[in-house]
Amino acid sequence: MMRPSLILCCALLGLAPAACGPGNSANPDPAVDGSDSKSVDLDHLTITVAGRAEVFPEAARLLEARGQSVPTLDGVALTIEEPLRIGVNDADSIFGQGSISAEGGFAVPDVPVRGINLSLAASLEHEGFVRSSTIVFDTVFTRTRPRTDIIEARAWALPNTFHDALTQAVGETWIRAHSEDRARTLRDAGFILGRVVDASGAPVAGARVVLDRGDLANRIYYPAPDFQSSTQDATSSTGLFLYVHSGAAAETFTLSIQGTRDYLPRHAGATPGRALVLTLYPGSIAP
Structure with a gap:
């Protein structure tokens, strides 16, 4: 059997054409009259990724409840990257940089489309925050790389205080067990913080997240609204879920919602020392 790290490299470096689409197409969009349009050369196309960065909403509420100020993101560096390639130390996984x-x-202008395999993320790394990447584009929706600018993207920042609360919710004992004692915190292990929402963007309670890899199924946790504990049953009123990584080599998989076809399976992965943030929503357009 191939090791997970080797499978990840094969997945990223040898994707099927259906996932990334052709490199040059005169009429890339179905059901559109392209007789008067110019061909789209995906090998040289660049786009701009624009949007807004904020402290994760639950993190802001937690800080305010504790009487602490919500940190500003003014001037914080932001990187556009492919997070799953970052996990295998691919030197070409960073596509552009800017600031908030x-x-x-x-x-962030001039992001080369050619380098995108599975997804695109906005990454934040700054003192006082967990290094985190928020998915802003996933090829699962289009079956190809982006061909237009990405606008109104959201990048979420995770303060260390919030990370500590999430670690407490899961419990050091379970983190050590999942990492074979390599990690005692979510940051050290690597983790995914996700939110399940409905078509209007409201959190969904009672949703159960499943992975396409059965050997990792027991790593999903659902924090309580007060972050004092967690279960492995289903989302609470916040719609939040956590995936606890092993603290070892990067893993890649897909996430979906049990019992519904409205939510498409999403590309995801985890690597030590950082968080991946994503939102699961029905259909193909984010609310």
């Missing part, structure tokens, strides 16, 4: 304005906005 005082109002939270960001815009």
Whole structure:
């Protein structure tokens, strides 16, 4: 059997054409009259990724409940990257860099489309925060790389205080067990923080997240709204879930919602020292 790390490398470096689409197409979009349009050369196309960065909503509420101020992101560096390639130390996984304005906005131009295999993320790394990547584009929806600018993207920042609360919710004992004693915190192990929402963007309670790899199924946790504990049953009123990584080599898999076809399976992965943040929503357009 191939080791998970080898499988990950094969998946990223040898994707089927259906996942990434052709490199050059005169009429890339179905059901569209392209007789007067120019061909789209995906090998040289660049796009702009723009949007807004904020402290994760539950993190902001937790800080405010404790009487602590919500940290500003003004001037924080932001990187556009392929998070699953970062996990295998691919030197070409970073596509562009920028910074966050005082109002939270960001815009990173000249992002080369050619380098995108599975997904695209906005990554934050700054003192006082967990190094985190928020998925802003997933090829699962289009079966191809992006061909237009990505606008109104959201990048979420995870303060260390919030990370500590999530670690407490899961429990050091379970983190050590999942990592074979390599890690005692979610940051050290590597983790995914996800939210399940409905078509209007409201959190969904009672959702159960499943993986396409049965050997990792017991790593999903659902934190309580007060972050004092967690279960492995289903999402609470916050719609949040956590995946606890092993603290070892990167893993890749897909996530889906049990019992419904409205939510497409999503590409995901985990690597030590960082968090992946994603939102699961019905259909193909984010609410």
